[in-house]
Amino acid sequence: MPPPLFIAIRFIGYRKKAILLSLTGVILGVAFYICAQAQTQGFEQFFIKGTLGSSGAIIIGNRFQSLHTAILDRQGGTMVNVSHAKPRKFYEGITDPERIMRAVNEFSSVTACAPVLEGSAALATDFRQEVFRVQGIDLGLHLKASALREHIVAGRIEDFQEKPSGLILGYGLADKMRAQVGQDVGLIGPDGEYRTFRICALFQTGNLTIDEKFGYIHLKAAQSLLQRPYGISHLMVKLRDPARAPAVAAHFERLFQHRARCWQDRERGSLEIFSLIRISAAITVSTVILLAGFGIFNILTLMVMDKVREIAVLRSMGYRRSDISAIFLWQGVLVALIGSALGCVLGAALTYGISQIPVDIKGFLSAKRFLVHWSVMDYCAATVIAFVAIFLASYFPSRRAARLAPVDILRGSGQ
Amino acid sequence: MSMDATAGVSAANVPLQCSDIHRYLGEAESRVHVLRGVSLQLQPGCVHAIVGPSGCGKSSLLYVMGLLDRPDGGRIALSGEAVEGLTDDQVSCRRNEHIGFVFQFHFLMHEFTAQENVMIPMRRLGRLGVREMQERAAMLLEMVGLGDKTRRNSQHLSGGEQQRVAIARSLANDPQVLLADEPTGNLDTANSERVFQLLTNLVRQQRKALLLVTHNLLVAEASDWIHEMRDGLLTGCRAGRPH
Ligand SMILES: Nc1ncnc2c1ncn2[C@@H]1O[C@H](COP(=O)(O)OP(=O)(O)OP(=O)(O)O)[C@@H](O)[C@H]1O
Ligand SMILES: [Mg+2]
Numbered sequence: 113m114p115p116p117l118f119i120a121i122r123f124i125g126y127r128k129k130a131i132l133l134s135l136t137g138v139i140l141g142v143a144f145y146i147c148a149q150a151q152t153q154g155f156e157q158f159f160i161k162g163t164l165g166s167s168g169a170i171i172i173g174n175r176f177q178s179l180h181t182a183i184l185d186r187q188g189g190t191m192v193n194v195s196h197a198k199p200r201k202f203y204e205g206i207t208d209p210e211r212i213m214r215a216v217n218e219f220s221s222v223t224a225c226a227p228v229l230e231g232s233a234a235l236a237t238d239f240r241q242e243v244f245r246v247q248g249i250d251l252g253l254h255l256k257a258s259a260l261r262e263h264i265v266a267g268r269i270e271d272f273q274e275k276p277s278g279l280i281l282g283y284g285l286a287d288k289m290r291a292q293v294g295q296d297v298g299l300i301g302p303d304g305e306y307r308t309f310r311i312c313a314l315f316q317t318g319n320l321t322i323d324e325k326f327g328y329i330h331l332k333a334a335q336s337l338l339q340r341p342y343g344i345s346h347l348m349v350k351l352r353d354p355a356r357a358p359a360v361a362a363h364f365e366r367l368f369q370h371r372a373r374c375w376q377d378r379e380r381g382s383l384e385i386f387s388l389i390r391i392s393a394a395i396t397v398s399t400v401i402l403l404a405g406f407g408i409f410n411i412l413t414l415m416v417m418d419k420v421r422e423i424a425v426l427r428s429m430g431y432r433r434s435d436i437s438a439i440f441l442w443q444g445v446l447v448a449l450i451g452s453a454l455g456c457v458l459g460a461a462l463t464y465g466i467s468q469i470p471v472d473i474k475g476f477l478s479a480k481r482f483l484v485h486w487s488v489m490d491y492c493a494a495t496v497i498a499f500v501a502i503f504l505a506s507y508f509p510s511r512r513a514a515r516l517a518p519v520d521i522l523r524g525s526g527q
Numbered sequence: 528m529s530m531d532a533t534a535g536v537s538a539a540n541v542p543l544q545c546s547d548i549h550r551y552l553g554e555a556e557s558r559v560h561v562l563r564g565v566s567l568q569l570q571p572g573c574v575h576a577i578v579g580p581s582g583c584g585k586s587s588l589l590y591v592m593g594l595l596d597r598p599d600g601g602r603i604a605l606s607g608e609a610v611e612g613l614t615d616d617q618v619s620c621r622r623n624e625h626i627g628f629v630f631q632f633h634f635l636m637h638e639f640t641a642q643e644n645v646m647i648p649m650r651r652l653g654r655l656g657v658r659e660m661q662e663r664a665a666m667l668l669e670m671v672g673l674g675d676k677t678r679r680n681s682q683h684l685s686g687g688e689q690q691r692v693a694i695a696r697s698l699a700n701d702p703q704v705l706l707a708d709e710p711t712g713n714l715d716t717a718n719s720e721r722v723f724q725l726l727t728n729l730v731r732q733q734r735k736a737l738l739l740v741t742h743n744l745l746v747a748e749a750s751d752w753i754h755e756m757r758d759g760l761l762t763g764c765r766a767g768r769p770h
Contacts, residue, residue: 115647115650115651115653118650119636119647122636122638122639123638125638126638421632421634422634422636424634425628425630425634425636426647427595427619428593428595428622428628428630429622429623429628429647429648429651429696429699430619430620430621430622430623430624430626430648430651430652430700431619431623431651432615432616432619432620433615433616433619434616435651518595519590519595519596522586522590522595522630522708523586
């Protein structure tokens, strides 16, 4: 054991109450930090999972007019790209979806790709009529590309599969319409014709904007309902690593001349709110750690003033300046070590406790339990914050102790 | 100056030696020329006493010779090695290994037992394992007559006992030079007699050099050499009458 550490361990017991108070501050600060991050990220991850599960990592949508028209110049036969001054023109839907799907599936980063025809239709029950977004899906492909199977909360997917006029409704929408599984309802497309569909299942993603607005029918049925034979409005693409979606989407756009939107782009507004909440929670909770750091600064400053004679004698016995500062730095390290270790344990315990609290959130997101996200990064970040704060708190007193001139102290003590 | 004391000793055999030391203290108007060219050689196996009126610079000389304070002029040699060019860390290492201080106040660390206090300089030196350090500390405490109180917290010892622990601590790394600034100043007659006896015996038996600042004339008379100091200068040196 380095000699300064040995001395630090004994010195730390000096002013026990004060140091225990600061240690408690560090423990609570670290624990609260972890806990707050676990919660904010819990909801964020839940939201991301919902959006990935229902709409995929990338949506390939409308074809756009090429920004550049390639023409051959007369002399050299080289290509010249001419940029249009006019804004891009979009053509609704996907042109040649089969070809694009084949190409998309070639990518190793892509795990699945499914065609969707989306449009508005009216849903009519005995109770009321409501306009909603209907998606025509190829069930086999859709189950691979989405988390639809996991989202089913009532009824059976197999019933839908067997029934060409089957309908899977969002849980929130069904609730609003007082519709139940097994019930027959009417769908009215743009032609105004009333078609009967049977509710085979209900789904819930947890994201209310989806659960209250969407319903699925078979692709063929949608094409006839929406009067767009062979039409595909977009492809949803599932990626192995959703984090890489922006780069892949940009690549798709260049390659296919179709609009490709990644989920980060699609949900930018919500994601920004989540990260704002996360940062503000981090700042708020970090102040607890900073306050504890301030307490440690006070304790060590007082200790240096009280221990000047001991410091002078240690110097006379051959302890170097760096040994003296190490005595006080070690005390900070000990508090930081114990504080962040216990804080991490307490933080994990609190996070677990919170995740077990039954809640009934219905709003922007809906969930049955408090949502938490377990991330090693939060524990590291809390520990780093604690160490930095405490290092600063002990650095200045330790430097002061190291700079003391032993001779001045010894003379002042009546020698 | 102290010609008799230095006779017949070669430079390398002199454990500690200083020549023409100058030291100023204070700033601007309050600047004082505290040491005005002091030269002194310590001899192994000898007790050197410094006597003089209060404020004449005895402590200042002790700190400079103990490498705890840097002089403004003059040279210091520790076992023949000049210390002027050494860094602060190197000087600290020399202090740790070659010099033992005893002050008027014991300055023991109250968080530690008597034995642990004696071990503090040994830990810094780092040559012995914990067991060996414990044994050596116990042996040193035994020598100063505190063999039965090694585990006692240093706060729960009498003033005389604490000063004896401080002496054991100054011997921790077996230094060649002992520097004592009024080590008996805070003790009653019986205790100061005992502490002084302890120090002189050590010097004789282990051939250490002791520089002793004292106001006690009886103590001074019993030293080998008595140096008189006045206004920052050593004004005379005479042999004492050791028992
Ligand atoms: N920081 C300082 N500034 C100015 N003068 C100082 C300072 N420190 C000490 N002195 C002066 O230096 C002189 C020598 O002090 P020193 O402590 O060496 O005396 P001393 O001989 O040990 O006295 P005593 O017997 O009382 O211990 C004193 O006159 C003191 O006033
Ligand atoms: Mg003095």
